[in-house]
Amino acid sequence: MNNLRELLLTFTEGDKNIKSFCDDFYRLHDLGEDQTEYSEEFAEQLDCLSELTGRYSEVEEDLAKYPRVYVSERELVEKINIVKDFLNSKES
Secondary structure, three states: OOOHHHHHHHHHOOOOOHHHHHHHHHHHHHOOOOOOOOOHHHHHHHHHHHHHHHHEOOOHHHHHHOOOOOEOHHHHHHHHHHHHHHHHHHHO
16 A cells, blocks of 8 residues: 555455554554645545544444544544545546
């Protein structure tokens, strides 16, 4: 996986599990391995997604006790799809 665009498209096609997605997103976005220059709008979408990937938890107890701290897989997948739709709309 070389860039964030590819990661987003691969995940939404069902080829990745959510934990792998978060790990790859962290490596590419947060650690800066993806050196691709993105538009300011898309970069803002990626920053928002970064915040959510860092707050993802698969532990139901975490989600119940700290709902404003952790996000569920459903919430994260919703945001991934929003970012993917944004990406697709800019390519059209």
